[in-house]
Amino acid sequence: MNETLARWIKESRRIVFFGGAGVSTESGIPDFRSVDGLYNQKYDYPPETILSHEFFMRKTEEFYRFYRDKMLIQGAKPNPAHLKLAEWEQRGILTAVVTQNIDGLHQQAGSKRVYELHGSVLRNYCMRCGRFYDDAYIRNSTGVPKCECGGTIKPDVVLYGENLDNDVVQGACAAIEQADMLIIGGTSLSVYPAAGLIDLYRGSKLVLVNRTATPRDSRADLIVRDPIGQCFSELP
Numbered sequence: 391m392n393e394t395l396a397r398w399i400k401e402s403r404r405i406v407f408f409g410g411a412g413v414s415t416e417s418g419i420p421d422f423r424s425v426d427g428l429y430n431q432k433y434d435y436p437p438e439t440i441l442s443h444e445f446f447m448r449k450t451e452e453f454y455r456f457y458r459d460k461m462l463i464q465g466a467k468p469n470p471a472h473l474k475l476a477e478w479e480q481r482g483i484l485t486a487v488v489t490q491n492i493d494g495l496h497q498q499a500g501s502k503r504v505y506e507l508h509g510s511v512l513r514n515y516c517m518r519c520g521r522f523y524d525d526a527y528i529r530n531s532t533g534v535p536k537c538e539c540g541g542t543i544k545p546d547v548v549l550y551g552e553n554l555d556n557d558v559v560q561g562a563c564a565a566i567e568q569a570d571m572l573i574i575g576g577t578s579l580s581v582y583p584a585a586g587l588i589d590l591y592r593g594s595k596l597v598l599v600n601r602t603a604t605p606r607d608s609r610a611d612l613i614v615r616d617p618i619g620q621c622f623s624e625l626p
């Protein structure tokens with residue numbers, strides 16, 4: 391167990407966690423940039439092209455082929471990192487989880503205040519009438535999923551080239567500004583504007599739990615290179 395991290399957690403009352411795809415790799419969901427991540431698998435187009443607004447609008451069927459295959463992972467379960475964060479919130483020492491993930495695993499673990507910067511694959515809506523559909527509807531559909539009204543259904547996910555939701559960003563910013571400890575985990579900190587939010591933290595307990603180096607390592611007060619699930623399972 392990392393003793394410094396354990397001590398800081400015991401001393402803190404307003405922990406905020408800022409995470410990314412690496413939080414869910416131990417739940418069996420591949421991230422983007424690890425060696426076995428989606429960027430290192432072969433597709434006709436790079437994932438950031440397929441997961442862009444323009445591609446969705448122009449080649450919707452191809453988007454959904456990739457999306458069903460790689461983004462809609464069925465049966466994934468929260469791992470010890472998700473569970474520990476939910477426990478800290480319950481104990482009143484963590485104020486919020488800010489995540490770039492779209493898999494819903496923090497809520498499945500029991501976390502209540504979760505700012506989903508990039509939306510969620512669990513929510514989908516008709517672009518014509520606004521009706522909502524769950525992930526099972528998308529999984530069980532073929533080709534381009536359609537609403538009863540005939541409109542095309544779009545995942546409530548922020549694609550490349552789309553704006554983040556204002557309310558979500560404001561909530562996340564406020565939580566980070568007021569945090570007495572910021573734990574950043576499982577993120578390459580390379581997707582903006584999300585990664586820029588960590589600059590709002592003004593304290594001196596910024597912890598980075600990531601398997602590989604990030605462009606912001608020099609800002610961290612403590613760096614842990616262990617797998618995040620394993621690391622969190624040992625924390626108080």
Ligand code: CNA
Nearest residue numbers: 410411412421422423491492493576577578601602617618
């Ligand atoms: P990324 O760029 O793929 O980076 C992931 C980082 O996590 C890398 O630096 C890895 O070294 C690190 N990492 C991987 N596994 C672990 C582990 N077990 N313990 C510690 N560190 C680990 O992913 P980011 O989240 O930074 O990039 C942002 C994108 C990825 C967001 O837009 C997400 O929506 C998108 N994404 C989300 C999911 C998901 O919801 N689970 C999956 C794949 C991609």
